[in-house]
Amino acid sequence: MKKLLFAICILFTFYGFSQSEGKRIDQFNLDRKVAIQGYDPVVYFKQGKALKGKKELTSIYEGVTYYFSSASNKSAFVKSPLSYEPQYGGWCAFAMGDSGEKVEVNPETFKIIDGKLYLFYNAFFRNTLKSWNKNQSDLILKADSNWKKIIQ
Template sequence: MKRSILIICLLFAFSVFSQNENKRLSQFNLEKKVAIQGYDPVAYFKQGKAVKGKKELQTVFEGVKYYFSSVENKDFFVKNPMAYEPQYGGWCAFAMGDSGEKVEIDPATFKIIDGKLYLFYNAYFNNTLKSWNKDQSNLKAKADSNWRKFIN
Protein backbone atom coordinates (compact mmCIF):
# COMPACT_ATOMS: atom_id res chain seq x y z
CA MET A 1 0.00 0.00 0.00
CA LYS A 2 2.72 2.49 0.99
CA ARG A 3 4.67 1.53 -2.10
CA SER A 4 1.75 2.20 -4.46
CA ILE A 5 1.12 5.60 -2.84
CA LEU A 6 4.79 6.45 -3.31
CA ILE A 7 4.63 5.43 -6.98
CA ILE A 8 1.50 7.53 -7.54
CA CYS A 9 3.15 10.54 -5.89
CA LEU A 10 6.27 10.13 -8.03
CA LEU A 11 4.22 9.83 -11.22
CA PHE A 12 2.26 12.95 -10.30
CA ALA A 13 5.46 14.89 -9.57
CA PHE A 14 6.98 13.77 -12.88
CA SER A 15 3.80 14.76 -14.73
CA VAL A 16 3.82 18.26 -13.18
CA PHE A 17 7.54 18.67 -13.94
CA SER A 18 7.00 17.59 -17.57
CA GLN A 19 4.14 20.06 -17.97
CA ASN A 20 6.27 22.89 -16.54
CA GLU A 21 9.19 21.95 -18.78
CA ASN A 22 6.97 21.83 -21.88
CA LYS A 23 5.43 25.20 -20.99
CA ARG A 24 8.89 26.73 -20.61
CA LEU A 25 10.00 25.30 -23.96
CA SER A 26 6.91 26.66 -25.70
CA GLN A 27 7.11 30.13 -24.11
CA PHE A 28 10.86 30.85 -24.00
CA ASN A 29 12.76 32.66 -26.74
CA LEU A 30 14.72 29.72 -28.13
CA GLU A 31 16.52 30.05 -31.44
CA LYS A 32 17.51 26.58 -32.61
CA LYS A 33 16.39 25.32 -29.17
CA VAL A 34 19.07 27.44 -27.41
CA ALA A 35 18.44 30.34 -25.03
CA ILE A 36 19.83 33.86 -25.66
CA GLN A 37 20.86 32.92 -29.22
CA GLY A 38 23.71 30.91 -27.73
CA TYR A 39 25.14 33.69 -25.56
CA ASP A 40 26.53 32.87 -22.12
CA PRO A 41 24.04 34.02 -19.43
CA VAL A 42 26.72 34.16 -16.73
CA ALA A 43 29.02 36.43 -18.77
CA TYR A 44 26.51 39.30 -18.48
CA PHE A 45 27.07 39.25 -14.73
CA LYS A 46 30.73 38.25 -14.49
CA GLN A 47 32.15 40.08 -17.51
CA GLY A 48 29.57 42.82 -17.93
CA LYS A 49 29.03 42.07 -21.60
CA ALA A 50 27.44 39.64 -24.03
CA VAL A 51 29.81 36.76 -24.82
CA LYS A 52 28.97 34.00 -27.28
CA GLY A 53 28.85 30.55 -25.68
CA LYS A 54 30.27 27.33 -27.08
CA LYS A 55 28.15 24.37 -28.09
CA GLU A 56 30.53 22.00 -26.32
CA LEU A 57 29.97 23.90 -23.04
CA GLN A 58 26.25 23.50 -22.61
CA THR A 59 23.75 22.52 -19.98
CA VAL A 60 19.98 22.17 -19.81
CA PHE A 61 17.88 23.69 -17.05
CA GLU A 62 14.22 22.64 -16.93
CA GLY A 63 14.27 21.86 -20.64
CA VAL A 64 16.02 25.07 -21.74
CA LYS A 65 19.51 24.72 -23.24
CA TYR A 66 22.24 27.25 -22.46
CA TYR A 67 25.74 27.66 -23.90
CA PHE A 68 28.72 29.00 -21.94
CA SER A 69 32.01 30.64 -22.84
CA SER A 70 33.95 28.90 -20.06
CA VAL A 71 33.75 25.91 -17.75
CA GLU A 72 33.77 28.33 -14.81
CA ASN A 73 30.66 30.14 -16.09
CA LYS A 74 28.89 26.84 -16.72
CA ASP A 75 29.68 25.76 -13.15
CA PHE A 76 28.29 29.05 -11.76
CA PHE A 77 25.07 28.49 -13.71
CA VAL A 78 24.68 24.84 -12.70
CA LYS A 79 25.00 25.81 -9.02
CA ASN A 80 22.27 28.49 -9.24
CA PRO A 81 20.51 28.63 -12.63
CA MET A 82 17.70 30.92 -11.49
CA ALA A 83 20.26 33.62 -10.70
CA TYR A 84 21.39 33.78 -14.34
CA GLU A 85 18.34 33.00 -16.46
CA PRO A 86 17.07 35.98 -18.45
CA GLN A 87 13.77 37.52 -17.40
CA TYR A 88 10.61 36.97 -19.45
CA GLY A 89 11.99 33.86 -21.10
CA GLY A 90 14.62 35.88 -22.92
CA TRP A 91 12.13 38.07 -24.81
CA CYS A 92 12.46 41.85 -25.02
CA ALA A 93 11.70 43.32 -21.59
CA PHE A 94 10.43 46.60 -23.06
CA ALA A 95 7.94 44.90 -25.39
CA MET A 96 6.75 42.61 -22.58
CA GLY A 97 6.03 45.69 -20.46
CA ASP A 98 4.75 47.98 -23.18
CA SER A 99 2.42 45.66 -25.09
CA GLY A 100 2.73 42.21 -23.52
CA GLU A 101 4.26 40.84 -26.71
CA LYS A 102 7.13 38.45 -27.27
CA VAL A 103 9.68 40.36 -29.33
CA GLU A 104 13.13 39.19 -30.41
CA ILE A 105 16.20 40.64 -28.73
CA ASP A 106 19.71 41.78 -29.51
CA PRO A 107 21.82 39.77 -27.02
CA ALA A 108 24.27 42.66 -26.72
CA THR A 109 21.54 45.03 -25.48
CA PHE A 110 20.88 44.21 -21.85
CA LYS A 111 20.58 45.56 -18.35
CA ILE A 112 21.09 43.97 -14.93
CA ILE A 113 18.44 45.15 -12.47
CA ASP A 114 18.39 43.88 -8.88
CA GLY A 115 20.60 40.95 -9.88
CA LYS A 116 18.38 39.90 -12.81
CA LEU A 117 19.15 39.90 -16.54
CA TYR A 118 16.85 41.86 -18.86
CA LEU A 119 17.30 41.72 -22.64
CA PHE A 120 16.11 44.21 -25.27
CA TYR A 121 15.37 44.61 -28.96
CA ASN A 122 17.85 46.85 -30.75
CA ALA A 123 17.62 47.11 -34.54
CA TYR A 124 16.58 49.51 -37.26
CA PHE A 125 17.31 52.59 -35.13
CA ASN A 126 15.05 51.28 -32.36
CA ASN A 127 16.95 50.58 -29.14
CA THR A 128 14.19 49.64 -26.70
CA LEU A 129 16.58 49.85 -23.73
CA LYS A 130 16.46 53.64 -24.10
CA SER A 131 12.66 53.59 -23.92
CA TRP A 132 12.78 51.18 -20.98
CA ASN A 133 15.10 53.51 -19.06
CA LYS A 134 12.59 56.37 -19.37
CA ASP A 135 9.88 54.46 -17.45
CA GLN A 136 11.58 51.40 -15.98
CA SER A 137 9.50 50.91 -12.83
CA ASN A 138 6.13 51.02 -14.62
CA LEU A 139 7.33 48.92 -17.54
CA LYS A 140 8.88 46.34 -15.24
CA ALA A 141 5.67 45.98 -13.22
CA LYS A 142 3.64 45.55 -16.41
CA ALA A 143 6.17 43.13 -17.88
CA ASP A 144 6.11 40.99 -14.72
CA SER A 145 2.32 40.83 -14.91
CA ASN A 146 2.26 40.13 -18.65
CA TRP A 147 4.88 37.37 -18.40
CA ARG A 148 2.84 35.56 -15.72
CA LYS A 149 0.04 35.21 -18.29
CA PHE A 150 2.39 33.22 -20.55
CA ILE A 151 3.79 30.88 -17.93
CA ASN A 152 0.79 30.24 -15.68
Protein backbone atom coordinates in the same frame (compact mmCIF):
# COMPACT_ATOMS: atom_id res chain seq x y z
CA MET B 1 -1.15 0.60 -0.09
CA LYS B 2 1.69 2.94 0.92
CA LYS B 3 3.73 1.79 -2.08
CA LEU B 4 0.82 2.52 -4.42
CA LEU B 5 0.35 6.02 -3.00
CA PHE B 6 4.09 6.64 -3.26
CA ALA B 7 4.10 5.51 -6.90
CA ILE B 8 1.15 7.79 -7.71
CA CYS B 9 2.92 10.75 -6.05
CA ILE B 10 6.06 10.08 -8.07
CA LEU B 11 4.09 9.92 -11.33
CA PHE B 12 2.35 13.22 -10.63
CA THR B 13 5.66 14.82 -9.71
CA PHE B 14 7.26 13.77 -13.01
CA TYR B 15 4.14 14.79 -14.92
CA GLY B 16 4.30 18.25 -13.33
CA PHE B 17 8.00 18.60 -14.14
CA SER B 18 7.50 17.56 -17.76
CA GLN B 19 4.61 20.01 -18.17
CA SER B 20 6.72 22.80 -16.69
CA GLU B 21 9.61 21.91 -19.00
CA GLY B 22 7.30 21.80 -22.02
CA LYS B 23 5.80 25.18 -21.10
CA ARG B 24 9.28 26.68 -20.89
CA ILE B 25 10.27 25.29 -24.28
CA ASP B 26 7.03 26.55 -25.84
CA GLN B 27 7.11 30.02 -24.28
CA PHE B 28 10.82 30.89 -24.06
CA ASN B 29 12.74 32.68 -26.80
CA LEU B 30 14.73 29.74 -28.13
CA ASP B 31 16.48 28.71 -31.30
CA ARG B 32 16.53 24.89 -31.41
CA LYS B 33 16.08 24.88 -27.63
CA VAL B 34 19.10 27.21 -27.19
CA ALA B 35 18.56 30.37 -25.13
CA ILE B 36 19.92 33.86 -25.77
CA GLN B 37 21.00 32.93 -29.29
CA GLY B 38 23.93 31.02 -27.79
CA TYR B 39 25.26 33.85 -25.62
CA ASP B 40 26.75 32.97 -22.23
CA PRO B 41 24.27 34.12 -19.53
CA VAL B 42 26.95 34.30 -16.82
CA VAL B 43 29.22 36.73 -18.71
CA TYR B 44 26.57 39.45 -18.48
CA PHE B 45 26.95 39.37 -14.70
CA LYS B 46 30.67 38.68 -14.35
CA GLN B 47 32.05 40.86 -17.15
CA GLY B 48 29.19 43.27 -17.87
CA LYS B 49 29.15 42.42 -21.56
CA ALA B 50 27.62 39.97 -24.02
CA LEU B 51 29.76 37.09 -25.24
CA LYS B 52 28.88 34.01 -27.30
CA GLY B 53 29.17 30.66 -25.60
CA LYS B 54 30.60 27.47 -27.08
CA LYS B 55 28.59 24.43 -28.09
CA GLU B 56 31.15 22.29 -26.28
CA LEU B 57 30.24 23.98 -22.98
CA THR B 58 26.53 23.31 -22.64
CA SER B 59 24.09 22.97 -19.77
CA ILE B 60 20.39 22.17 -19.97
CA TYR B 61 18.07 23.58 -17.35
CA GLU B 62 14.44 22.43 -17.45
CA GLY B 63 14.60 21.76 -21.18
CA VAL B 64 16.38 25.00 -22.12
CA THR B 65 19.97 24.78 -23.39
CA TYR B 66 22.59 27.36 -22.49
CA TYR B 67 26.07 27.79 -23.94
CA PHE B 68 29.04 29.05 -21.94
CA SER B 69 32.34 30.67 -22.80
CA SER B 70 34.20 28.97 -19.95
CA ALA B 71 33.93 25.93 -17.68
CA SER B 72 33.77 28.20 -14.62
CA ASN B 73 30.77 30.04 -16.06
CA LYS B 74 29.04 26.74 -16.75
CA SER B 75 29.75 25.64 -13.19
CA ALA B 76 28.34 28.89 -11.77
CA PHE B 77 25.18 28.45 -13.83
CA VAL B 78 24.71 24.81 -12.82
CA LYS B 79 24.94 25.81 -9.14
CA SER B 80 22.29 28.54 -9.48
CA PRO B 81 20.53 28.65 -12.87
CA LEU B 82 17.75 30.99 -11.78
CA SER B 83 20.36 33.60 -10.88
CA TYR B 84 21.48 33.80 -14.51
CA GLU B 85 18.45 33.09 -16.69
CA PRO B 86 17.15 36.14 -18.55
CA GLN B 87 13.83 37.59 -17.46
CA TYR B 88 10.65 36.90 -19.44
CA GLY B 89 12.06 33.83 -21.11
CA GLY B 90 14.61 35.91 -23.00
CA TRP B 91 12.03 38.07 -24.79
CA CYS B 92 12.31 41.87 -24.99
CA ALA B 93 11.69 43.29 -21.53
CA PHE B 94 10.32 46.57 -22.91
CA ALA B 95 7.77 44.85 -25.16
CA MET B 96 6.72 42.54 -22.33
CA GLY B 97 6.04 45.54 -20.11
CA ASP B 98 4.60 47.84 -22.76
CA SER B 99 2.24 45.46 -24.55
CA GLY B 100 2.74 41.95 -23.15
CA GLU B 101 4.14 40.77 -26.47
CA LYS B 102 6.99 38.35 -27.08
CA VAL B 103 9.45 40.30 -29.22
CA GLU B 104 12.90 39.15 -30.39
CA VAL B 105 15.99 40.67 -28.79
CA ASN B 106 19.51 41.68 -29.61
CA PRO B 107 21.50 39.79 -26.94
CA GLU B 108 24.07 42.58 -26.92
CA THR B 109 21.45 45.06 -25.69
CA PHE B 110 20.86 44.27 -22.04
CA LYS B 111 20.65 45.63 -18.54
CA ILE B 112 21.24 44.06 -15.13
CA ILE B 113 18.74 45.31 -12.53
CA ASP B 114 18.74 44.01 -8.97
CA GLY B 115 20.72 40.94 -10.03
CA LYS B 116 18.41 40.08 -12.94
CA LEU B 117 19.19 40.03 -16.66
CA TYR B 118 16.86 41.96 -18.98
CA LEU B 119 17.25 41.77 -22.78
CA PHE B 120 15.99 44.25 -25.37
CA TYR B 121 15.11 44.62 -29.04
CA ASN B 122 17.61 46.80 -30.89
CA ALA B 123 17.38 46.93 -34.68
CA PHE B 124 16.15 49.13 -37.51
CA PHE B 125 16.95 52.34 -35.60
CA ARG B 126 14.84 51.25 -32.60
CA ASN B 127 16.59 50.54 -29.31
CA THR B 128 13.92 49.66 -26.76
CA LEU B 129 16.41 49.93 -23.88
CA LYS B 130 16.20 53.72 -24.28
CA SER B 131 12.41 53.61 -23.91
CA TRP B 132 12.73 51.18 -20.99
CA ASN B 133 15.04 53.55 -19.12
CA LYS B 134 12.40 56.31 -19.22
CA ASN B 135 9.85 54.27 -17.24
CA GLN B 136 11.74 51.26 -15.88
CA SER B 137 9.90 50.81 -12.55
CA ASP B 138 6.41 50.73 -14.08
CA LEU B 139 7.54 48.58 -16.99
CA ILE B 140 9.06 45.97 -14.68
CA LEU B 141 5.78 45.66 -12.77
CA LYS B 142 3.77 45.35 -15.97
CA ALA B 143 6.24 42.96 -17.58
CA ASP B 144 6.27 40.72 -14.49
CA SER B 145 2.48 40.57 -14.56
CA ASN B 146 2.30 39.94 -18.31
CA TRP B 147 4.93 37.18 -18.15
CA LYS B 148 3.05 35.40 -15.34
CA LYS B 149 -0.02 35.26 -17.56
CA ILE B 150 1.99 33.78 -20.44
CA ILE B 151 3.89 31.19 -18.43
CA GLN B 152 0.94 29.84 -16.39
